[in-house]
Amino acid sequence: MRTEGYRVSDIMTCCISNMLQDNETVFHGVSSHLPMVAMKLAKSMHAPDLVHLNIPGGVNPSSIKHASYSSAGADLLGTAEAYFPLEEVFDLSMRGKLDVAFLGGIQFDLNGNVNASVIGDYHKPKVRLPGGAGSAVLIPTAKKAIIWRVKHDKRTFVEKVDFTTTRGNLWKIVTPLCIFEYRKGKLHLESIHPTSSLEEVRDNTGFDLIYDEIKYTASPTNHELAMLKKIDPYDFRSIEF
Amino acid sequence: MRTEGYRVSDIMTCCISNMLQDNETVFHGVSSHLPMVAMKLAKSMHAPDLVHLNIPGGVNPSSIKHASYSSAGADLLGTAEAYFPLEEVFDLSMRGKLDVAFLGGIQFDLNGNVNASVIGDYHKPKVRLPGGAGSAVLIPTAKKAIIWRVKHDKRTFVEKVDFTTTRGNLWKIVTPLCIFEYRKGKLHLESIHPTSSLEEVRDNTGFDLIYDEIKYTASPTNHELAMLKKIDPYDFRSIEF
């Protein structure tokens, strides 16, 4: 899905990068290449003192190029400034000192409930999902939780989730089609990616869209695209696509 | 108080050493030179695999010669086999895996209550003592708590303590005059040091002595005395005398 030299993965990475501010403490977990690259992009552009935290405990790894198939591997520690492992990241969030957490999820509803647990009954599920990992404690405690998801369809965005793994300080959900913002207890359509349209978002969302006006997500700048090439030459940001 | 080439501090050190068994995990705290030397003596004699734990966290320091004025200093870590700090020693004891803890105290009564807190009222004390340090959690949880005290008088061994800082798995109390053993809820006179006598113990103890038979503490052997010279050349074991 190439348009004008950038792809949906580039849009998602850049718009996430622009959600991050300088000096913020930001955490990503396992299977989280896209936010990892977005964090590195922010750090290379407007947020040099952003604090990058992760599962292996590498604070501000100077390179993410070798993360390869994993965003929880030792590579993130090898070039880091200090060791601050997962246990402590959780404690930090409990203390209200984690600014941003990147989390996943399989189902989301209009009311900001997140399901990463099961489809069907919890004790005898139709589908056992991988589990919410840190979500159930981080979404309530991180100042801002950002969810990214490379699937945007009616099975993902539903009227009501099968199971509420967690809810809380959800801030944004970034998909291949758009960005939702969670405020006043509801998901609002914040902007539509330039590669998509209101119709496409509507057709692929299982609840009625709430929005004040139609806005479009900013396209990646040439500067951002050039920086992405440099910091993510193996295109980890597209690994989930 | 020299008798036959050994002193009371030597008797106390050697009898404590003989209370320790091979493979036991043993902890001493601050201001604890005598037990520290006793542990090293045991390790050098009959208990080579005794695990020596302490506040600075040095597991099995190979030398205690430089501990100097402090038994909580870095010297105990410098020559150690591993780092296992105070926090973890406490946790270990909570898990029932600390075999022996050496603790102090200022007042003791027949019923095995220990006071290291106050003389007089707790909230407005006549005398504020240094505090029980680890005692209040270690005496209840260590398998065997050994108390040593270089004072043996009627203010130390009383009918009833002013304040019960703790009680629990107290095993032995070693004084300059004798050894008490705590069993069936009472302190029993286990043995009188060869340098003392039943009369002296009785005259200096504030409660009636309980004993089955009069026994005497073993005198230090020549081998023990020679080893003490080697491992404790600066006579830290006598620092409190």
Add this chain to the structure above:
Amino acid sequence: MKKVKSLKDAVNLINDGDTISFGGNVLHRAPMAAVREIARQNKKSLKLVKTAGAQDIDLLCAMDCVESVDAGFVSYETKYGLANHYRQGVQSGKIKGNEHACYTVICALRGASMNVPFMPVKGLNAGDLLVKNDYFVVVEDPFSGEPITLVKSIVPDVAIIHVQECDENGNAIIYGPKFEDILLSRAANKVIITTEQIVPVSRIKLNAERIDIPGFLVHSIVHVPNGAAPASCYKKYEVDDKSVAAFIKMSSKDEIRAYLKAYETKDYLGERMGRRL
């Protein structure tokens, strides 16, 4: 007290029904040789505990060794997809899937390391996990009167941790991320270390301050070079892509038995090297 053992003897310490926890995280430094040996010895009704597991949990689920899984996340990473044996086990009702937040596993292990029956947890205050699981309970804080969630402590009978270096006394050093392994070594009743290398006592002493697990906490030591493979082991080897990819495709127990068999020579290598010494 000889702690160095064969893999068979060490794994033989595990009883059916035990609560077992593995070191590492997803496909990193998981003690896979020991996991394979557990499957070979056909242990039953194990209660597995881990913040984030992958092939370790999936393989034992496939071989019907597992009664329950307490974890925050069970899946391979993006590239390899989902842990299908675990999923099918839970979906069929054979295995009880006790979902935690990774942090509540950590808190449950912290509770074990302090020998208290529960640990208070700040973050878990919303959603259905609280409602559906009996290992979470909300109580009133006696100091403030505010509600607070408690998670029940989990005491592993056995923790198995794979490390790069260990001496014959059990003093172990983990290079790179330690994940929750240090906590685990304090939480479990028995600790089994599998190690890439058994290094001389004199050599480990030079790095005394770097020792992560002091020997007196360790019950058994097994020399297993490549003992984390096909998971990665920092400074030693990367994920064995072929092996993981092959395993992911397996659906029958017979296929997996053959897979386990094919690892035997490698898994028992350390033992043979040890005998030669």
Add this chain to the structure above:
Amino acid sequence: MKKVKSLKDAVNLINDGDTISFGGNVLHRAPMAAVREIARQNKKSLKLVKTAGAQDIDLLCAMDCVESVDAGFVSYETKYGLANHYRQGVQSGKIKGNEHACYTVICALRGASMNVPFMPVKGLNAGDLLVKNDYFVVVEDPFSGEPITLVKSIVPDVAIIHVQECDENGNAIIYGPKFEDILLSRAANKVIITTEQIVPVSRIKLNAERIDIPGFLVHSIVHVPNGAAPASCYKKYEVDDKSVAAFIKMSSKDEIRAYLKAYETKDYLGERMGRRL
């Protein structure tokens, strides 16, 4: 965001009535220059928290800076005797002595680091400390119905920790025993580091894995060579016997004021060195 400050400016962050915790243990690596500056700035009604304190607590008690002391042990070691200013303060009723087991201080700080209101404690189950102090309470474990003691969490407003090496971002390395300092750096709202040396960022990065306190947890950094003296600082200096012995003998505030004055040149040395750079 410039974190490196003068001793005066850093200590000025402390408000009257704050809960303050010091790193180190008895006469080892206590942040004595900062303690002296607190006394010079005449802070009032401080609530001090430490497992085992010595001159740090005693000096501030002598200068009437202290409202309460939560500690397991307050005394010099054998050679120097008792902490008489602390004792007199408590005995006269001026200072509230909240006795803990050292471990319950640790647990109270663990509670703070996890932002929970209390921590369960296994060991404290007998004696009068439980009865006399309102920060301990025995409740029923909701899982087993058995009694369990809780200690109320203590969140220091400010922790002051003296280290051997720190870079300008606050990445700090402690050589030798770390005591409870790492926990402290996670429990407190604000962390002030006083350091023997401010080392270049590039140099500390070579020891990245040894960093005990990552910079992002640190609010202020003060360069104070000999900042632990007269306490000891591993690899740097031993206890200053003369200074401690002299202090022990002082009984009047005037004497102690002169003692504090005499330290000024040394305590402000790092600042002057910094300006020269």
